[in-house]
Amino acid sequence: MECAARGSGTPCAPGPPTRRCGNCGAVAYCSLSHQMSHWNDHKDECPRLQQQMRRADALNDFPFSFTVESTLLGGVRCSFLDSIGLHRTGIWRSECCCAPSVMQSNNPGIDGEFGDWSLASTLCPCTEPRSPISTYLSGWKDYYQWRSLPLDSPVAILLHWPLTIYHCFQLSSVQTLTKEVSDKLHIHYLGPDKELHQLAVFGELKALFPGIQLHIELIGPAVPKFRDGEEASLCCYLPCSDESCLCKSYKELYDGGCEGKSSTVTLKLRKGFYHERVRDILKDSCPHLIVAPNAGVAAYASWLPTIELIKEMGIPAVFTDFCEEAAHLAAGCISSVTRSPLRLPIQINPFRQPLVMEDSALYLPCYSNCFIFGM
Numbered sequence: 001m002e003c004a005a006r007g008s009g010t011p012c013a014p015g016p017p018t019r020r021c022g023n024c025g026a027v028a029y030c031s032l033s034h035q036m037s038h039w040n041d042h043k044d045e046c047p048r049l050q051q052q053m054r055r056a057d058a059l060n061d062f063p064f065s066f067t068v069e070s071t072l073l074g075g076v077r078c079s080f081l082d083s084i085g086l087h088r089t090g091i092w093r094s095e096c097c098c099a100p101s102v103m104q105s106n107n108p109g110i111d112g113e114f115g116d117w118s119l120a121s122t123l124c125p126c127t128e129p130r131s132p133i134s135t136y137l138s139g140w141k142d143y144y145q146w147r148s149l150p151l152d153s154p155v156a157i158l159l160h161w162p163l164t165i166y167h168c169f170q171l172s173s174v175q176t177l178t179k180e181v182s183d184k185l186h187i188h189y190l191g192p193d194k195e196l197h198q199l200a201v202f203g204e205l206k207a208l209f210p211g212i213q214l215h216i217e218l219i220g221p222a223v224p225k226f227r228d229g230e231e232a233s234l235c236c237y238l239p240c241s242d243e244s245c246l247c248k249s250y251k252e253l254y255d256g257g258c259e260g261k262s263s264t265v266t267l268k269l270r271k272g273f274y275h276e277r278v279r280d281i282l283k284d285s286c287p288h289l290i291v292a293p294n295a296g297v298a299a300y301a302s303w304l305p306t307i308e309l310i311k312e313m314g315i316p317a318v319f320t321d322f323c324e325e326a327a328h329l330a331a332g333c334i335s336s337v338t339r340s341p342l343r344l345p346i347q348i349n350p351f352r353q354p355l356v357m358e359d360s361a362l363y364l365p366c367y368s369n370c371f372i373f374g375m
């Protein structure tokens with residue numbers, strides 16, 4: 001956490017900022033003088049942040065047995081992952097930043113590097129669901145029940161990616177738009193980042209969209225140059241670590257290729273900004289839905305031309321962000337382009353990642369894929 005007045009005049013007093021704003025409690029200062037000098041900047045946002053802080057309990061509410069530990073503000077992601085035996089392990093490696101080499105390592109592809117969940121078969125969805133998805137899943141509890149997972153399974157920490165896509169699809173009006181969607185669905189996924197190292201968990205989309213050929217184009221500046229154009233078919237679920245589990249025989253069966261499977265998920269990676277790559281991409285794939293997870297619309301000016309483009313295309317687009325204030329600022333940017341209110345108002349994502357993030361500027365609860373909104 002840093003002093004909210006940092007960089008706005010005199011240097012900060014040494015040490016962590018300990019003076020919290022008495023109204024909102026969302027910002028902190030190094031000294032009384034910085035708190036006073038910052039009030040002119042802060043006074044407009046203060047009541048709004050106060051409202052947002054009131055929703056902290058709702059945001060920290062998850063059905064898991066590890067909720068207390070995983071939502072503890074100031075708790076470190078490393079020590080939580082360590083406590084469940086998954087710290088710097090396999091596909092979980094990019095969940096904390098103490099192993100920076102993972103982001104630069106030459107990843108041999110979506111299936112290659114991280115072979116399994118590093119979990120026993122009872123703790124992860126490594127095979128077909130026992131029953132096809134029938135009713136609408138309203139949150140993690142529904143999902144765990146449907147997939148017969150115990151509430152101490154940590155898989156939600158990675159499965160928030162595919163479940164958020166599922167939820168965005170449910171919220172958007174795409175389902176009613178075209179009949180074609182009933183067997184083919186194209187999604188353009190903007191700004192992938194660390195999920196580029198976790199794409200094997202997108203295999204779960206197979207269970208979430210049964211009987212549908214789902215194609216996702218992942219476009220963003222964080223796609224490494226050597227992966228530009230990389231394609232993958234995910235016809236198998238990420239296997240568990242039990243040698244004798246059924247999922248091992250599936251894997252052998254399909255290692256020859258995914259052709260002929262009724263529901264497959266195909267992914268294609270593209271490096272660059274959407275508005276720069278869109279002409280190429282549209283030759284291959286015309287989207288029914290655009291999703292932009294953890295977008296940071298207000299933080300990156302490069303979103304503005306992309307939002308202009310989405311407006312012209314007229315395709316429903318759903319964004320997520322880490323905290324409510326980021327979503328609020330993003331909504332302002334989007335409305336300034338569309339000149340109309342959000343089509344999908346800001347709301348809590350029931351499938352946000354159940355592992356708290358540290359926000360460097362605010363005490364607001366902060367989770368990956370926390371808030372959803374759309375144009």
Ligand SMILES: [Zn+2]
Nearest residue numbers: 003012030034
């Ligand atoms: Zn200061």
Ligand SMILES: [Zn+2]
Nearest residue numbers: 021023024046
């Ligand atoms: Zn305040």
Ligand SMILES: [Zn+2]
Nearest residue numbers: 078096097098
């Ligand atoms: Zn760590």
Ligand SMILES: [Zn+2]
Nearest residue numbers: 235236254258
């Ligand atoms: Zn396969």
Ligand SMILES: [Zn+2]
Nearest residue numbers: 126240245247
């Ligand atoms: Zn298994």
